[in-house]
Amino acid sequence: MNRIKQWIEQGPLLVDGGMGTYFSSKEHLPGSGCEMASIEKPVLISAIHREYLEAGARVIKTNTFAANRPTYRHTETVRRIIRASWNLAVRAAAPFGAEVFADIGPVTGLPPAAAAREYRFIVEEFLSLGAENFLFETNADDTGLDEAAAYIRSKAEDPFLAASFAVLPDGYTRSGIFGEDLIRDLTARGNFDAVGFNCVSGVRQMARLLEDMDLEGVTLSIMPNAGYPTVVGNRTFYDSDPVYFGRGLAEIAARGASIIGGCCGTTPAHIAAAREELTKKSRDLRSAPGRSRSEALAAGEEEDRVPESPFFEKLRAGEMPVAVELDPPETADVRKYMDGAARLAAAGCDLLTIADCPVARARMDSTLLACRVKRDLGMETIPHLTCRDRNLNATKALLLGLSAEGLRNVLVITGDPIPTAERDEVKSVYQFNSRKMAAFIRGLGRKSFPVPFHVFGALNLNARNFDVELRIAREKVEAGMVGFFTQPVLSRRALENLKQARRTLQPAGAYIIGGIIPVVSQRNALFMENEINGIHVSQEIIRRYEGLDRDAAEALALELSVKIARDMAPFIDGYYLMTPFGRTKLMARIIAGIRG
Incomplete structure (x- = not known):
């Protein structure tokens, strides 16, 4: 021996x-x-x-x-x-x-x-x-x-x-x-x-x-x-x-x-x-x-349980909740933002999602804004957390604060890279990738939070190699993610990928919140198709916007968004609407169309 x-x-x-x-x-x-x-x-x-x-x-x-x-x-x-x-x-x-x-x-x-x-x-x-x-x-x-x-x-x-x-x-x-x-x-x-x-x-x-x-x-x-x-x-x-x-x-x-x-x-x-x-x-x-x-x-000495997430409870109950993304403002004036958020809440939005400095450009902090919305409007929020701008200590400190503020959900993404021209002045921090951050938050949950966070991730339905995207998604589930907010469905290929994702991820217990973004003009459609990573707009949709004025384009956006919602409904657990250009009135109409 x-x-x-x-x-x-x-x-x-x-x-x-x-x-x-x-x-x-x-x-x-x-x-x-x-x-x-x-x-x-x-x-x-x-x-x-x-x-x-x-x-x-x-x-x-x-x-x-x-x-x-x-x-x-x-x-x-x-x-x-x-x-x-x-x-x-x-x-x-x-x-x-x-x-x-x-x-x-x-x-x-x-x-x-x-x-x-x-x-x-x-x-x-x-x-x-x-x-x-x-x-x-x-x-x-x-x-x-x-x-x-x-x-x-x-x-x-x-x-x-x-x-x-x-x-x-x-x-x-x-x-x-x-x-x-x-x-x-x-x-x-x-x-x-x-x-x-x-x-x-x-x-x-x-x-x-x-x-x-x-x-x-x-x-x-x-x-x-x-x-x-x-x-x-x-x-x-x-x-x-x-x-x-x-x-x-x-x-x-x-x-x-x-x-x-x-x-x-x-x-x-x-x-x-x-x-x-x-x-x-x-x-x-x-x-x-x-x-x-x-x-x-076991001895009954643990602290009293605190409220769960109403959004997550609706997911679990199969009630198809609606989440709406509203990008944070570029200035410290939140009046317009809060008005828009209130309009969405009144329209039946179950959860407001807030991006974390999209395209790596500084905006109001998603987590602080999420807390402000929750306090002032009583609206449930889910801030996006990128892996780009925080090391381990900063991430833990932030999560402790979010838990104390009563937030129960976070959306973890890797984050867009800093534009090349700015890298000499703005430094990236990538101590995590999204899987490692999910595992970190899961581990923290047992020791640091009265209620563990529900960690969600992103799923790109428009990925060139969708099999690889699904493999990574399964790894994210193993790391502790409970569900995925998808990129928008604006093509038949994206819808087919959504069906494949359902077959793959549902057995793993992961929820899918299907992405919808209203196209508000042909110029908007072309921009998303050519310049936004992760979004693919079919040529059929692009052609339908040719020559339309704003009102007609918004009417078409409403029609297409509701149709896409109905097409994807059998394969998702909730809806994820993305607000273009702060148009919350249009989003309220789309919510009504989906609910109706």
Whole structure:
């Protein structure tokens, strides 16, 4: 039986601390990669391993965190680093009877298939050297991990595989995925023996994080930082006292962590302090774990339920609600906008949707405007949230505010790119795509909101390759989206794609809110056909507007919109009307036509 598996059955297993930061402190260097030191300064790397072992670590990690081709470019260079690092670690561990983890950091900047191939390349190098124990650490998601683990298990007789995710103190990775979800999903798939967290958070933040999670039955690996970093003169320092760190780490072990160690800023002194505290604590003195949220629910102590979304309730009841999109104003004067919104509410609009800076041009913030409409008019709203302009922190802060304001629905889209001519002045932020943001919001819902948001997405019925669009839509449903607002139907092809979407997405439980935009002139039709991405207007419709004045064109818009609504009705769960040029009177007539 693998020795690490035997050891963790006997009690918490202590691993070494942060090689990179300790190396940098010894060399008086900025915090940068130290993997080449296994080749260039082997005596120093061996000495660091030995210090950690003398401090009490029973497992050390190879000096290979960033040993991958995206970082070091050349295949042979990576192979040399892995070989040298492995040999140094094995030789250092042998006199102490210790074990070695093949340490593999995240492979970033590659698409999933390429990342999986890179992990396999790294794993093959370690396997050729006799590695049996692997640690995949500091990950933001699980891309490529299962593939790498399955490959190791196909080649090694009895390996020990651990994976660790870097989470902020609120429990989310930089990819916006909730750490508890990552741990549970990876554990459920059965390829890893231990799963847990490392880096970013200090020992106390990590302990509080674990208190809020329900991870019963998981073999946990926990390796915090030595507190928060301080940058002085381009160098990074961690000031956490070793005794403080050791006590906190021992408490984490007492709460059930099977593998413990240190990450950035931890030194042999921190590991020695942890070893001393572990020897003081018996497992009988383990602190009582905090109750999970599910236990609080069972005890009836959870907060009173707050109102649900009337729009979503109508969707669920099959009542075909009507949502209307009204673009936010370009100035701070909202009087005209509020008048138009009130007109739509009076006409029977169930939900007002508000775009988020359409075509990447600044307008009034969709979320603030949504709150204003809800407060002043009592009208339910759904703001669009683009992935373009907010990072993880800004997104979470915004969602907390929206929840407090009583909003229950959001429409998540990637967002139009910044026009080329403005990119030197206006910078895009794309920490998320729409699937990652949906998963982030879903994860937040269990911890941060009295009622989780209903997350909707966009579905382009006019996509050139609609099979790909549907595949992505299914991935969005898996990420937590409950339904889709579609691009407008203005052609037979779009209607056929809508039928296909119904067949594909209805079994997955996703609602479809069918898009309708009234064409108000031939010029408008030509503009949408030629210049608006995601909209296709048939030539038949374009020809019908030839020579019409405004009144006649609006009459035709009403006729066509009502007809399209009736054609799509068997394949949708609600209507999504898009207001052209602020013409809310026309939209009120269309709502009446659909309702009639």
